[in-house]
Amino acid sequence: xxxxxxxxxxxxxxxxxxxxxxxxxxxxxxxxxxxxxxxxxxxxxxxxxxxxxxxxxxxxxxxxxxxxxxxxxxxxxxxxxxxxxxxxxxxxxxxxxxxxxxxxxxxxxxxxxxxxxxxxxxxxxxxxx
Amino acid sequence: xxxxxxxxxxxxxxxxxxxxxxxxxxxxxxxxxxxxxxxxxxxxxxxxxxxxxxxxxxxxxxxxxxxxxxxxxxxxxxxxxxxxxxxxxxxxxxxxxxxxxxxxxxxxxxxxxxxxxxxxxxxxxxxxxxxx
Amino acid sequence: xxxxxxxxxxxxxxxxxxxxxxxxxxxxxxxxxxxxxxxxxxxxxxxxxxxxxxxxxxxxxxxxxxxxxxxxxxxxxxxxxxxxxxxxxxxxxxxxxxxxxxxxxxxxxxxxxxxxxxxxxxxxxxxxxxxxxxxxxxxxxxxxxxxxxxxxxxxxxxxxxxxxxxxxxxxxxxxxxxxxxxxxxxxxxxxxxxxxxxxxxxxxxxxxxxxxxxxxxxxxxxxxxxxxxxxxxxxxxxxxxxxx
Numbered sequence: 053x054x055x056x057x058x059x060x061x062x063x064x065x066x067x068x069x070x071x072x073x074x075x076x077x078x079x080x081x082x083x084x085x086x087x088x089x090x091x092x093x094x095x096x097x098x099x100x101x102x103x104x105x106x107x108x109x110x111x112x113x114x115x116x117x118x119x120x121x122x123x124x125x126x127x128x129x130x131x132x133x134x135x136x137x138x139x140x141x142x143x144x145x146x147x148x149x150x151x152x153x154x155x156x157x158x159x160x161x162x163x164x165x166x167x168x169x170x171x172x173x174x175x176x177x178x179x180x181x
Numbered sequence: 182x183x184x185x186x187x188x189x190x191x192x193x194x195x196x197x198x199x200x201x202x203x204x205x206x207x208x209x210x211x212x213x214x215x216x217x218x219x220x221x222x223x224x225x226x227x228x229x230x231x232x233x234x235x236x237x238x239x240x241x242x243x244x245x246x247x248x249x250x251x252x253x254x255x256x257x258x259x260x261x262x263x264x265x266x267x268x269x270x271x272x273x274x275x276x277x278x279x280x281x282x283x284x285x286x287x288x289x290x291x292x293x294x295x296x297x298x299x300x301x302x303x304x305x306x307x308x309x310x311x312x313x
Numbered sequence: 314x315x316x317x318x319x320x321x322x323x324x325x326x327x328x329x330x331x332x333x334x335x336x337x338x339x340x341x342x343x344x345x346x347x348x349x350x351x352x353x354x355x356x357x358x359x360x361x362x363x364x365x366x367x368x369x370x371x372x373x374x375x376x377x378x379x380x381x382x383x384x385x386x387x388x389x390x391x392x393x394x395x396x397x398x399x400x401x402x403x404x405x406x407x408x409x410x411x412x413x414x415x416x417x418x419x420x421x422x423x424x425x426x427x428x429x430x431x432x433x434x435x436x437x438x439x440x441x442x443x444x445x446x447x448x449x450x451x452x453x454x455x456x457x458x459x460x461x462x463x464x465x466x467x468x469x470x471x472x473x474x475x476x477x478x479x480x481x482x483x484x485x486x487x488x489x490x491x492x493x494x495x496x497x498x499x500x501x502x503x504x505x506x507x508x509x510x511x512x513x514x515x516x517x518x519x520x521x522x523x524x525x526x527x528x529x530x531x532x533x534x535x536x537x538x539x540x541x542x543x544x545x546x547x548x549x550x551x552x553x554x555x556x557x
């Protein structure tokens with residue numbers, strides 16, 4: 053049997069280009085970045101200061117450093133993207149159907165946006181303290 | 182009534198399909214571990230972000246929390262968190278590499294190398310968490 | 314040859330039953346007895362209503378796939394005494410992730426709908442005789458593709474267990490082979506089939522498919538090779554567009 057005579061059933065062919073490849077790459081790259089960013093975060097907040105964890109003044113002083121401020125924002129963005137794409141992958145494995153997928157994507161996008169807004173606002177407010 | 186692996190009810194099928202590792206090999210175990218640790222870490226992420234709001238309540242509130250967080254129970258939870266991060270992170274490196282066809286036939290060896298590194302880092306990190 | 318009694322706990326289900334149930338049968342087995350011959354013995358002498366599929370009896374047709382002691386195997390090449398060793402009974406169940414028809418028989422139609430869509434030809438170039446001289450009149454040595462279409466890889470895949478829309482390891486491995494030897498197959502159609510969420514990007518690298526494959530298909534390797542092809546094609550398009 054040669055392949056050219058085989059028709060693919062309609063429901064197996066997507067209507068438009070899928071973002072699946074791009075999202076997989078984003079998940080992979082964000083994960084690899086997190087290995088470094090999380091190592092940095094854990095060391096900075098557990099292994100550097102006397103007693104391990106940073107008290108209030110140590111936190112404010114730490115965040116006041118512009119480089120640290122921007123690294124924390126990047127870290128927040130990367131970890132939020134990775135976590136929510138991970139939840140999305142698990143959600144997709146539950147075969148939610150087209151409507152369920154749309155609801156899930158909207159909910160996760162809103163959760164992601166909300167997390168970023170909250171986190172950035174927190175960092176900015178801390179810097180001003 | 183018998184619950185066959187093949188005759189699953191829709192509601193229990195996903196959990197059983199992902200986490201019933203009886204008869205599975207290393208790859209299946211690693212998949213289940215990554216999925217569980219990922220869910221745990223996501224939960225922790227939002228909990229952590231929520232707790233950080235104490236910083237906005239001022240020095241007294243945050244420092245009171247830090248005093249609690251330095252208790253043996255919380256430090257133990259920190260070590261468990263570290264374990265989750267190392268397992269998920271390093272196995273994730275394996276998933277990325279193998280997922281693109283790099284070292285796919287050696288995925289078991291890769292798993293053990295990375296998990297050995299995770300164990301060593303966990304020992305070092307755990308010791309540091311309790312002694313700093 | 315010495316024989317010993319072994320117990321098989323076999324899944325039973327007939328259309329109209331409220332749910333499957335297990336039944337135990339005791340059969341005599343020797344070192345040549347396979348799970349398949351033990352089941353046939355049950356059918357011949359103990360219960361003629363036991364339904365199962367089998368054909369070649371030497372692991373080349375893929376018909377007798379089932380789950381024995383929790384692992385996907387071809388029953389015709391699975392030694393019964395080895396499975397019974399250290400156990401009260403050998404558990405025999407139908408394959409997973411396929412609709413159950415009766416007893417140990419599952420509906421393979423969903424499997425074939427996806428598998429056939431990949432359009433893989435049954436014959437392929439043979440890589441084993443590359444150095445040999447071709448006989449007169451023969452353009453190239455060919456052989457059958459490795460895949461037996463047994464469905465064991467689909468049965469063991471954790472994602473197939475929760476999402477029946479996932480193409481699955483068999484169809485994806487077949488799609489990879491169709492791209493490696495497209496002949497007159499439309500490669501763009503194969504890429505459209507696999508380059509999507511329910512295609513090659515759904516795999517979570519559990520590697521169980523390759524572990525259970527009885528025929529050296531390496532479905533997981535096929536999925537990863539497919540991803541490489543997809544990425545090369547996508548990035549190639551990106552560079553061509555940028556250059557225009």
